[in-house]
Amino acid sequence: DAKTTQPNSMESNEEEPVHLPCNHSTISGTDYIHWYRQLPSQGPEYVIHGLTSNVNNRMASLAIAEDRKSSTLILHRATLRDAAVYYCILSVWAGGTSYGKLTFGQGTILTVHP
Amino acid sequence: GAVVSQHPSRVICKSGTSVKIECRSLDFQATTMFWYRQFPKKSLMLMATSNEGSKATYEQGVEKDKFLINHASLTLSTLTVTSAHPEDSSFYICSAPRTGGRYEQYFGPGTRLTVT
Numbered sequence: 001d002a003k004t005t006q007p008n009s010m011e012s013n014e015e016e017p018v019h020l021p022c023n024h025s026t027i028s029g030t031d032y033i034h035w036y037r038q039l040p041s042q043g044p045e046y047v048i049h050g051l052t053s054n055v056n057n058r059m060a061s062l063a064i065a066e067d068r069k070s071s072t073l074i075l076h077r078a079t080l081r082d083a084a085v086y087y088c089i090l091s092v093w094a095g096g097t098s099y100g101k102l103t104f105g106q107g108t109i110l111t112v113h114p
Numbered sequence: 115g116a117v118v119s120q121h122p123s124r125v126i127c128k129s130g131t132s133v134k135i136e137c138r139s140l141d142f143q144a145t146t147m148f149w150y151r152q153f154p155k156k157s158l159m160l161m162a163t164s165n166e167g168s169k170a171t172y173e174q175g176v177e178k179d180k181f182l183i184n185h186a187s188l189t190l191s192t193l194t195v196t197s198a199h200p201e202d203s204s205f206y207i208c209s210a211p212r213t214g215g216r217y218e219q220y221f222g223p224g225t226r227l228t229v230t
Contacts, residue, residue, distance in 0.1 A: 034218075043118075043207045043221030044158070087157075101148065102209070102219060104158040 004088045009109040012078045020073040020108055022088030027068050032091040034102065035062065035073045037084040044087065044104075047073065083112045117141055118210055120222035127198055128230055135193045135225045137164075137208030143188035144210035148219075149181075152205040164191040164208075198229040 005023040012018040024033065035047040048055055048062045050071070055062040061074040075082055087107040121136045137147055145166045150158040162183055163171040170183035180202075182194040195202055209221040 036221075038158075041205075041224070041226075043120075043209070043224045045221065046218035049218065101160065101163065103160065104150075106157050 004090060004105050006086070006088050006105060006108045008106065009111065011111045011113065012075075013113050014080060015077050018075040018078045018082070018110065018112075020075075020086050020088075020110065021070065022072070023070045024088070024090055025069045027090055033062065033064060033068075033071050034089045034091055035060070036087045036089065036102075036104075037082075038087070038107075039084045047086070049091075078110075078112045080112050080114060083110055085109050117212070118208065118220045118222040120206075120208060120225050122225060123223060124226040124228070126228045126230060129199055130197055132194055132196045133198055133227060135195070135206055135208075135227075137191045137193070137210075137222050139189045139210045139220070142210075142212050144191075144212075145188060147185065147191040147208055147210045149183065149191070149193050150207045150209070152207060152224075158207060161193075164193075166191075195227065198227070200229045203227055203229045 032049050032051050034049040036044040037047050038044040048057055048060050050062045050064050054064060063072045085107040087104050089102050117140050119138045119140055125133055127133050147164040149161045151161055152158045160173050161176045161181060164183045164185040166185040166188055172178045180196055182196060185191045205224050205226055207221055207224045209219045211219045
């Protein structure tokens with residue numbers, strides 16, 4: 001499985017933008033880049049996904065490098081509720097039994113200061 | 115609102131007993147669901163893939179006889195931890211893809227299992 005590398009932790013101040021990096025140098029052409037986040041004692045929550053082009057939704061933006069070997073999750077204005085562990089995951093698309101499997105790495109612990 | 119539910123949210127059982135955890139997709143059908151476990155301050159570890167109408171597929175190192183999975187319908191998968199021991203104490207989370215594996219998956223809120 002293609003792996004991702006993320007910083008262990010990052011800090012931000014409330015209402016400031018946050019850029020969470022992810023390296024995935026062994027990404028294959030059919031891998032989608034997914035971001036999930038997990039608040040304490042909860043199941044993960046979908047944030048955003050993309051393939052090649054940058055993506056925006058109500059929660060965040062995803063900037064994907066042209067060579068697809070890295071990506072950045074952008075929270076435009078961090079709030080205290082954004083404090084969570086953020087996971088960058090490459091979808092395992094091999095068809096058949098691998099369909100939909102998500103392999104979680106260690107993620108980035110985001111701390112937001114008031 | 116939540117689209118995947120789990121029951122119970124937390125359970126305490128005695129060593130040697132079995133515990134069943136339910137995972138339900140609330141407003142969509144899921145032919146595939148996934149079961150994860152998570153130890154404190156650790157990441158999620160995929161245990162198995164639950165397939166409706168067929169046997170579950172277990173990840174390497176996960177004992178299929180200990181963690182029984184039954185995908186009885188298109189909206190329900192159950193995980194039974196048999197003969198539970200204290201080392202099975204963990205946070206168990208299920209997930210289900212809604213529109214296919216390339217897109218978002220919905221995770222349940224998790225079940226905290228404590229074996230005494």
